Amino acid sequence: MGSLKLILSSLVLVFVIAGVLIGAESKTYWGDIEVLKELKNGFDPGSLNPGSCVSSWDFTIDPCDNLFGEKFTCGFRCDLVVSGISRITELGLDQAGYAGSLSSISWNLPYLETLDLSSNFFSGAIPDSLSNLTRLRRLGLSRNLFTGEIPSSIGSLPNLEELYLDNNNLQGTMPASLNGLVSLKRLEIQSNKLNGTLPDLGSLRNLYYLDISDNAIVGEPPATLPSSLIQISMRNNSLGGTLIPESFINLMSLQSELIAIDLSNNELQGLLPSFMALMPKLSALSLENNKFTGMIPTQYALKAAVPDSGISPFARLLLGGNYLFGPIPDPLRFLKPGSANVRLVDNCLYRCPDAFFFCQGGDQKSLTEYLFC
Numbered sequence: 001m002g003s004l005k006l007i008l009s010s011l012v013l014v015f016v017i018a019g020v021l022i023g024a025e026s027k028t029y030w031g032d033i034e035v036l037k038e039l040k041n042g043f044d045p046g047s048l049n050p051g052s053c054v055s056s057w058d059f060t061i062d063p064c065d066n067l068f069g070e071k072f073t074c075g076f077r078c079d080l081v082v083s084g085i086s087r088i089t090e091l092g093l094d095q096a097g098y099a100g101s102l103s104s105i106s107w108n109l110p111y112l113e114t115l116d117l118s119s120n121f122f123s124g125a126i127p128d129s130l131s132n133l134t135r136l137r138r139l140g141l142s143r144n145l146f147t148g149e150i151p152s153s154i155g156s157l158p159n160l161e162e163l164y165l166d167n168n169n170l171q172g173t174m175p176a177s178l179n180g181l182v183s184l185k186r187l188e189i190q191s192n193k194l195n196g197t198l199p200d201l202g203s204l205r206n207l208y209y210l211d212i213s214d215n216a217i218v219g220e221p222p223a224t225l226p227s228s229l230i231q232i233s234m235r236n237n238s239l240g241g242t243l244i245p246e247s248f249i250n251l252m253s254l255q256s257e258l259i260a261i262d263l264s265n266n267e268l269q270g271l272l273p274s275f276m277a278l279m280p281k282l283s284a285l286s287l288e289n290n291k292f293t294g295m296i297p298t299q300y301a302l303k304a305a306v307p308d309s310g311i312s313p314f315a316r317l318l319l320g321g322n323y324l325f326g327p328i329p330d331p332l333r334f335l336k337p338g339s340a341n342v343r344l345v346d347n348c349l350y351r352c353p354d355a356f357f358f359c360q361g362g363d364q365k366s367l368t369e370y371l372f373c
């Protein structure tokens, strides 16, 4: 046993010396090579087009030491972590037609900061083992064929800043553990089949972009969204209830950074919330195709039509497809076409003549539908 160890360590020594002699800069850590092999073996062979990064991978030579050569043409990036040893810090295998499942891969790449597998044909579940990627800052799995639920273990990636799971077939409820992604800045899970209610995301104090549109999410709009948010899209879900000041409570403050919010194509009801006209930076508001009723608040009309110092005017105010009634508020009557994108069609605004550009492009509701106004 002892002599075997001796032989092995002298072999290592010989390799190290050989490496120095032939001018090799650094060797890939053996565990990282194992994961590259797992990846190559895990992909459907039929999806490894000749000329693709992964089909060029040839493990008879060292990956990091031969990167961008003939054998390891692309697909990852290495960084020297200790003298002579490189670790893989980025894997970018997007838009290459790869297929297969990620479940057989250990994802034991503790230095990986970026994993981008978007726009391929990967299928099956998003594996728990991705939570081994503890230094991960960007995870891109968009535009694949992933099914199943979002694994709750994804919430244990403390450095994750960008999470892209959009345009897959993910089901079930968004896990509550997402609230543990304390570094998260961007969350995109639009165009899936998620249902259930939204989890509390109030701890995500760096989140500025949230897109959950084109799912089947139910329940009321959350009260505890972080005030760091700049853009929110929740369009085309099944959100119900009313937008009272208690919803979006953190966003209402004068510190709110919110510029754009899209809640169109849901089932929201009640009055249009006038507090939204007081958000200092909000310039795009879409509440189209819901069940809002009541009159258009004068504050909305003022924010669209009267540029005021210190508060952003509405550049886009889409209120069509609701049950709004009453007169067109005065400030709107003087709004010039092209000055703001305003839409009021398909409501119960019986005095909304085509002379106003925001009344064009569709009728108001028929008299029978006025019952719901």
Ligand SMILES: *[C@@H]1O[C@H](CO)[C@@H](O)[C@H](O)[C@H]1NC(C)=O
Residues within 6 Å of the ligand: 106, 107, 108, 128, 129, 130, 131, 132
């Ligand atoms: C990687 O993840 C799997 C599944 O979650 C786990 O069994 C394994 O112990 C992890 N490996 C490391 C090195 O953390």
Ligand SMILES: *[C@@H]1O[C@H](CO)[C@@H](O)[C@H](O)[C@H]1NC(C)=O
Residues within 6 Å of the ligand: 171, 172, 195, 196
């Ligand atoms: C959510 O979707 C799953 C799977 O598609 C289904 O089994 C479940 O009943 C749905 N839940 C709700 C609340 O609609």
Ligand SMILES: *[C@@H]1O[C@H](CO)[C@@H](O)[C@H](O)[C@H]1NC(C)=O
Residues within 6 Å of the ligand: 191, 192, 193, 213, 214, 215, 216, 236
């Ligand atoms: C709404 O979302 C569903 C589910 O993702 C999608 O199939 C549908 O095309 C979307 N509808 C619109 C009008 O965008």
